Amino acid sequence: MLFTSEHEQFRTSVRRIVEEEINPYADEWEAAEIFPAHELFPKLGAIGAFGLEYETEYGGGGADHSFTVVLAEELGRADMGGVPMAIAVQAGMATPALARFGSDELKREFLAPTLAGDLVCSIAVSEPGAGSDVAGIRTRAVRDGDDWVINGRKMWITSGTQSDWICLLARTSDEGGYQGMSMIIVPTDTPGFSVGRKLKKMGNNSSDTAELVLDDVRVPVRHTIGEEGRGFQMQMAQFQDERLWICYMAVTGARRAIDRTMEYLHMREAFGKPLMANQYIQYTLSELVAEIDILHGFLHLTAERYVAGEDVTRAATVAKLKSGRLSRQVADACVQFHGGMGYAEDLWVARYFRDCRLGSIGGGADEVMLRIISMLEGMGKR
Ligand SMILES: Cc1cc2nc3c(=O)[nH]c(=O)nc-3n(C[C@H](O)[C@H](O)[C@H](O)COP(=O)(O)OP(=O)(O)OC[C@H]3O[C@@H](n4cnc5c(N)ncnc54)[C@H](O)[C@@H]3O)c2cc1C
Structure with a gap:
């Protein structure tokens, strides 16, 4: 996927919000089991994060899906899964049907203030x-x-x-x-x-x-x-946006988890050398990096097809299945190679392990993705 300087500028704005407005509060909000959406969302609304692909008339960005890829990938780098999930709900899970099919009156009353971040949905x-x-x-x-x-x-x-x-x-x-x-x-x-x-x-x-x-x-x-x-049909279409969002966030989250684990393994020594010097660990992480690369490439290809107006239901389903499973594998390896520290609350690892477990359940469980794929493949017909 080709990103322009406009994409990169937007990426910088999102990254700034993640680093300055979200990550410093991660521990506090995790402990409180809530975050102040009415305080955070206007800041995201100000950079247009909630309505990238929606009509400008209601405060949307009128951009194509490639900007959503940038937004979700950057949010995937946050220090917790909960806040990005709530942002994704507001930007890509609760609003697509309203933006596509809602009346002008409904869009003025509900969509516009939601895109500004003044309302939470x-x-x-x-x-x-x-x-x-x-x-x-x-x-x-x-x-x-x-x-x-x-x-x-x-x-x-x-x-x-x-x-x-x-x-x-x-x-x-x-x-x-x-x-x-x-x-x-x-x-x-x-x-x-x-x-x-x-x-x-x-x-x-x-x-x-x-x-x-x-x-x-x-x-x-x-x-x-x-x-x-027609609610069911609209929800099925809305699910496609939801699933792509989940995948974009998962893939950068997984890559960041590997990077952070590598940093730790270079520093931590056992048997007279850094843990990272063990070929077994190098190969295990390399295998996971390769899987992440493949999924990342597949997602960018899917996003390009989406921008071109193609039906990407099958690809979004495949990606959702694989991203949930891969995140779980990555999280398990990160916990394992951190040893006791992977099991402690002091580091980020345990939180990542717990947060990304949702990927195989929320937005349609792995088995629901397999059900869709098997139906699309015409299995079980004879
Ligand atoms: C943290 C969190 C946030 C969520 N946010 C929202 C939200 O904002 N809005 C919303 O509407 N929902 C939300 N959900 C709900 C989520 O989408 C559902 O939990 C999910 O779709 C699974 O439904 P269920 O929990 O009823 O599981 P069930 O339908 O009871 O299924 C249980 C398990 O059975 C298996 N299974 C199901 N069907 C099949 C099958 N055909 N073949 C084989 N195995 C099968 C799967 O392993 C599945 O996980 C959220 C869930 C969580 C945990």
């Missing part, structure tokens, strides 16, 4: 009873005059305790399966909306994750994004 698809199988969701919106009356529960919602609005997927008709779902914007100050509980997690702790309760929540029907009944 969440994507609310998963439920206590349905995650991998999105068709199993039970949250229901029933029409009453010009309003939807919504009842249900959403689970694992990133930024759920501090978001101003959620992009909700709900059933709006009795059609079963993949039909009859709609995407609806729900402001979180609407009566009947509440945070059921903030969830305790094994990693990505700086990001707040919540179970949300919708109890007779009434929002205008005009809050529906795009065509009523």
